[in-house]
Amino acid sequence: MSLAAELTAEKDGNPKTAGTPPLESSDDLAVTVIEPRPGWHVVNLREMWRYRELLYFLTWRDVKVRYKQTVLGAAWAVLQPFATMVVFSLFVGRVAGATPGDLPYPLFVFAGLVPWFLFANAITAASQSVVGNQGLVTKVYFPRLLIPLSAVGPYVLDFAIGYGLLLAMMAYYGVPPGWGMLAAPLVALGVTIAAVGVGTLLAALTVAYRDFRYVVPFMVQLWMFATPPVYLPVADVVGPTGAAVLPLNPAYGLVANFRAATLGGGFDGYSLAVSGASAATALIVGCLYFRRVERQFADII
Numbered sequence: 078m079s080l081a082a083e084l085t086a087e088k089d090g091n092p093k094t095a096g097t098p099p100l101e102s103s104d105d106l107a108v109t110v111i112e113p114r115p116g117w118h119v120v121n122l123r124e125m126w127r128y129r130e131l132l133y134f135l136t137w138r139d140v141k142v143r144y145k146q147t148v149l150g151a152a153w154a155v156l157q158p159f160a161t162m163v164v165f166s167l168f169v170g171r172v173a174g175a176t177p178g179d180l181p182y183p184l185f186v187f188a189g190l191v192p193w194f195l196f197a198n199a200i201t202a203a204s205q206s207v208v209g210n211q212g213l214v215t216k217v218y219f220p221r222l223l224i225p226l227s228a229v230g231p232y233v234l235d236f237a238i239g240y241g242l243l244l245a246m247m248a249y250y251g252v253p254p255g256w257g258m259l260a261a262p263l264v265a266l267g268v269t270i271a272a273v274g275v276g277t278l279l280a281a282l283t284v285a286y287r288d289f290r291y292v293v294p295f296m297v298q299l300w301m302f303a304t305p306p307v308y309l310p311v312a313d314v315v316g317p318t319g320a321a322v323l324p325l326n327p328a329y330g331l332v333a334n335f336r337a338a339t340l341g342g343g344f345d346g347y348s349l350a351v352s353g354a355s356a357a358t359a360l361i362v363g364c365l366y367f368r369r370v371e372r373q374f375a376d377i378i
Contacts, residue, residue: 120364124220132223136230139202143231154235155242157198158190165307180340181250184243188336189306191243192268195236196328197297199269202228203276204283204293207374214374221371222364225280229273236265243339252340261338264331264349267356271327274359281367284374304328324351327359 125132144151166183206228207214207221214221240261247254283289303326324330330352334344 120222120368121220125222128219128223131219132227132230135223135227139227140231140234151238154238158187158194158239159242161190161194162187169307180252184246184250184252184340185336186307187243187246188339189332191236191239192265192332192335193301193304193306193328194239195232195265196268196272196332197301198235199229199232199272200276200279201293201297202232203272204279204289206276207280207284208287208290208378211378214378221374222277222367225277225367226273228280229269229276232272233269240265247340254339255341257338257341257344259338260344261335264335264338267331267353268328268335270360271331271352271356274356274361274363275327276363277367278359278363281363281370284378285370300326300328305333321347324348325355327352327356331356 144153147153149156162183165186203225206224210224213219213224244254279289279293283293303323324347330345330348330350334349334352336342337344
């Protein structure tokens with residue numbers, strides 16, 4: 078007997094269907110409709126909170142994949158900035174070796190490279206994150222913003238390991254920490270915010286324009302020269318106009334002030350404020366654009 082005949086027999090009181098359980102009405106069924114919200118929206122915080130465990134597992138997956146079947150393991154987190162510090166100390170130290178307060182040049186360089194590599198590696202990984210998770214994007218629904226966020230997470234862990242080595246180097250060179258070190262976590266948070274904003278924007282652009290897969294690594298190399306991780310920001314070289322414009326680069330003021338907070342020295346309030354505002358602007362713009370185009374990811378990826 079067909080479903081339509083069974084329903085008709087039940088309605089007419091046919092004894093053949095007396096033992097058939099009644100079907101649930103539409104009012105008893107829970108229906109979840111997933112549809113994009115109209116307009117421009119930065120972040121749906123309620124939805125992000127609901128999927129917080131997924132963010133944790135995606136981040137932990139990336140951490141395990143990075144260090145799986147490696148001999149050095151987490152030591153790779155400090156090998157990159159440490160090797161770069163050695164190279165700059167050997168070949169650039171004599172030219173740009175003037176440091177404030179007669180700080181050892183290797184320590185001065187490493188204090189700038191630790192936050193810089195957090196920023197550079199995070200935006201590089203985030204820019205490729207959506208394309209690299211094609212299977213997830215096309216098969217199951219979840220807030221797509223979790224993907225670039227999870228890509229940044231492992232480099233925050235690398236930053237924490239590198240910061241521990243920086244403290245060990247300070248003890249080795251006899252540089253005591255000052256009260257300014259209390260502000261270092263806040264400045265590092267600003268670096269992370271800037272990385273999330275830029276990385277999220279690049280992740281959305283990479284889905285639509287695969288040229289960014291080649292543009293981003295080259296862009297990061299050039300970006301380093303506009304940021305003072307290994308040299309002092311010299312206002313005399315760029316002039317007053319350059320000194321006023323350079324902090325629009327969020328990494329510029331945040332890296333310089335992170336080093337000042339860790340090693341001691343005066344904060345550059347102007348560059349910190351401008352770069353902090355640039356980081357917040359990058360986060361808002363990146364999330365706005367990402368949320369605007371994420372509904373098309375599954376179709377064009």
